[in-house]
């Protein structure tokens with residue numbers, strides 16, 4: 001039976017993605033930072049769900065979670081869904097947002113890469129707020145350079161964080177919106193990771209659209225079922241599926 005791990009799967013898009021994957025015949029590891037919440041969600045999802053405590057913003061929690069998985073567990077899909085959107089804009093908000101939405105997804109991916117089956121799908125749950133038109137032209141150019149690697153990307157993100165800490169007006173071309181910065185960085189990481197994957201493994205970024213969850217709010221235009229469907233599409237791509245793209249509803253988006 002194929003197996004998937006979904007982060008932030010105790011509610012919202014993560015929970016619905018887990019539900020739809022189970023409907024497609026998957027077993028799902030329901031990862032949640034609050035262990036009791038994860039257990040509750042796994043019970044709700046039924047016998048093919050198991051809970052895993054995983055705080056993506058805490059490197060030690062990621063290590064513990066990776067170690068606690070059954071030694072023979074192989075993942076056919078990894079959905080980096082956990083995300084946060086905090087009010088306001090200051091150094092604390094910027095750092096917490098980057099740690100969860102960008103660095104959290106990077107660390108979870110690195111910790112679980114060795115668990116991925118050949119042809120496995122990694123999904124980065126991103127956002128239209130991560131589109132590059134939110135960045136200034138020079139930064140956009142640098143983020144799209146083929147030579148951009150992890151350390152260069154991290155240096156650009158660190159530069160954003162230090163400018164925010166210093167109270168600088170000039171944010172180095174980054175938008176004054178930590179959520180947007182975190183998703184721009186997550187998309188750039190998707191482009192960097194894709195060509196490095198081997199044995200048919202793929203990584204794609206997905207925007208679920210504006211979805212009625214705690215984050216999206218009740219005025220959002222989409223149901224959670226519709227938003228999760230685009231994530232499930234990317235998590236279940238076959239061997240001929242795309243690698244290193246950005247999608248909404250299975251349709252390619254411009255970076």
Ligand SMILES: NC(=O)c1ccc[n+]([C@@H]2O[C@H](COP(=O)([O-])OP(=O)(O)OC[C@H]3O[C@@H](n4cnc5c(N)ncnc54)[C@H](OP(=O)(O)O)[C@@H]3O)[C@@H](O)[C@H]2O)c1
Pocket residue numbers: 007008009010011012013014032033034037054055056057058080081082083084100104125126127128207208209210211212213214215216217220
């Ligand atoms: N809703 C939208 O309109 C929309 C649009 C574009 C993209 N997205 C993206 O979709 C993803 C899911 O969002 P959602 O709408 O389902 O939001 P949500 O209902 O607020 O759910 C967010 C989930 O992420 C978890 N989470 C937050 N920080 C975490 C951490 N440090 N470690 C582990 N889990 C953590 C939350 O856990 P707790 O319950 O413990 O807080 C919760 O399970 C996010 O990446 C978001 O950026 C959403």
